[in-house]
Amino acid sequence: MSTETLVERILAADDAPALSAADAVHGLLDDSVIDDVAAPLGVAKAAEFVGLSPHTLRYYEQQGLVRPARNASGYRAYSALDLRRLVFLTRMRLSGMTMQDLKRYIELVDHGDNTIPERSRIMFDQRARIKKQLRELTLALETTEYKIRAYGGHPDG
Amino acid sequence: MSTETLVERILAADDAPALSAADAVHGLLDDSVIDDVAAPLGVAKAAEFVGLSPHTLRYYEQQGLVRPARNASGYRAYSALDLRRLVFLTRMRLSGMTMQDLKRYIELVDHGDNTIPERSRIMFDQRARIKKQLRELTLALETTEYKIRAYGGHPDG
DNA sequence: GCTTGCCTTCGAGCGCGCTCGAATCTTTAG
């Protein structure tokens, strides 16, 4: 929570992102919100929900990251649980976790509570990576804003 | 400056990164520091300075992003100016600017001041991208810390 | 019944950004 409010201060009152359609990954803080959506969702809707392509969702499934149920016709049906996992996966991917690490992590999840120590380690590493990226991005932001200032900052040329 | 102090608060007093050898990209805020270094540098030293490989520096040159002078033997000699550009390039790359956009930008720089409007636009876009990434990373960080908390947070398994 | 459109599987292909190997030249140490 502390982190959120701080970074919120950084990014608030700025070029409002205008998050239009279903961008769960960039908006949701409370996963329980997902229950409100009319799950289960087909692959297209689920993809739109997390901001990925249907292709990518099938790819994730093939890689063992999600296992949505199928309806009578063999179509994928993403439950609220599946959607929450997709949000998790997408956030981890967006923050630079590799497919390999993500696969390993999910594999551990599927193997019960005695894998928690290793999962914990993975999340510690992930946190360190994210913080490093935050540092790098902060420097890049400063550099960028320096340039904008130097150019006089005319947004429309 | 405002941004820096805020994010500094977020990341301060944490797992100290132990920035050992020459990590200009992650540390320098004032480019003038570069003059202190004994420029010009050979490709290996320059690479170490920005945290890239010599291969990558040659690749950047081939792509037209830097043009270091050559000594009598044809070896690359990166001047302080070149090093500052390398720091800039590296920060932009680390913050997700594509090679294509970077090439375009440098091309504009090489074409004088009347290209400033377009350069300005590129930097505005870049800033928006960085801020989006910061938002995504922040959510990912929260998710990660949530997991760590859930796992009881034992760092050593 | 037919068309439209979204769903399925499969394997191949691709764009990005390096990364490497080979052959050769230069500099430095002993």
Place this chain on the structure above:
DNA sequence: CTAAAGATTCGAGCGCGCTCGAAGGCAAGC
């Protein structure tokens, strides 16, 4: 003088994470 370390150019190769195309099944509207 010799050997080792590090520089050069060139083009090929690679790992990641998708991304796409082909061939076909299923559902709904006219």
